[in-house]
Amino acid sequence: MALKRVTIQDIADACGLSRNTVSKVFNNRGAVPESTRKLVMQKAQALGYGMFSEEDPSPARDGRVNIALLTQPKLLSHSFGAYFLTSFTDQVSRSGYNLKIYEISPREIAEKRLPPHLLLEETVGFLGIELFDREYQAMICSLGIPCVFVDGHARLVGSLLNCDCISMENVAASAALTERLIAAGAKEIGFVGDRKHCSSFYMRWLGCRTALEEAGLTLSDDCSILAEDGDQYGDTDWLLSQLDRMPRIPDAFVCANDYLAIHLMTALKRKGLSIPGDVMVTGFDGSPESAVVEPALTTAAIPSTDIGRGAAITLFSRINNPNRPHVFLYYKTTPIFRASTR
Secondary structure (H helix, E strand, O other): OOOOOOOHHHHHHHHOOOHHHHHHHHHOOOOOOHHHHHHHHHHHHHHOOHHHHOOOOOOOOOOOOEEEEEEOHHHHHOHHHHHHHHHHHHHHHHHOOEEEEEEOOHHHHHHOOOOOOOOHHHEEEEEEEOOOOHHHHHHHHOOOOOEEEEOOOOOHHHOOOOOEEEEEOOHHHHHHHHHHHHHOOOOOEEEEOOOOOOHHHHHHHHHHHHHHHHOOOOOOOOOOEOOOOOHHHHOHHHHHHHHHOOOOOOOEEEEOOHHHHHHHHHHHHHOOOOOOOOOEEEOOEOOHHHHHOOOOOEEEEOOHHHHHHHHHHHHHHHHHOOOOOOOEEEEOOEEEOOOOOO
């Protein structure tokens, strides 16, 4: 029989308090005596309420009350970052910590230094997202402050960093998309995206290659677009030049994300090719745009909100238990087959 979901009212009843008082504790609003706050947190943990079922995320009392989110300006430019940040911010605000967001400049990454206004003595934990420089990640891990990375450099999975890592599952979903293309008759498939850009791109490339090899096929570099990641992937003229240099257009393209896939589809249409009649296309992310582009894009949906919540819980757990073994968590992604594939 399914367990009953624990509510704020359940905790209030167990503590002999009003629902409003318990809500103030969780939302860090209004004046609540410290003894009452501790009682509510302890009862929430005992009852298995939401994020408090695993760890008590109450702030350390040594003056460190800030969670530093380190990122690059791209974070909010795609749906994953927007949904992730909303969920992560909500969990941090409920915990009683202060969230400080720092956009790391290319110069700071090159010089392996933190922003000058980030105060380590006030920072209890780091969350890194959209940071794909291997040495910069290693620098953050060397500071001795609990840190969690979401995605990372291309070979993150094989690195021995002193941090916890969270990612969406990439290999199996990319392989499933590729297998569907093969089942639809594709004999030659190209990949679009810089596989060296980040761990997720590399894993999606690996999933595509693995599925092809298991079918007795090979991933065609001649019919792929593997240039270094940059704004050119959003330039239709540049994409057309990449298509024109190919000895032939493959039966299908597996793209590292929806952004790349949607721009590639525009270039293919300008070239006079039909989708999926002449060439099939898949993306990855499950972005809102993937459902409204014509034809609708086959993709893999990422549980962005859950990853944001999980990143917060993982960071709180590391703060409270700094010596436990580091973990690498994957969140399942879900292939969505639409009209861009036959």
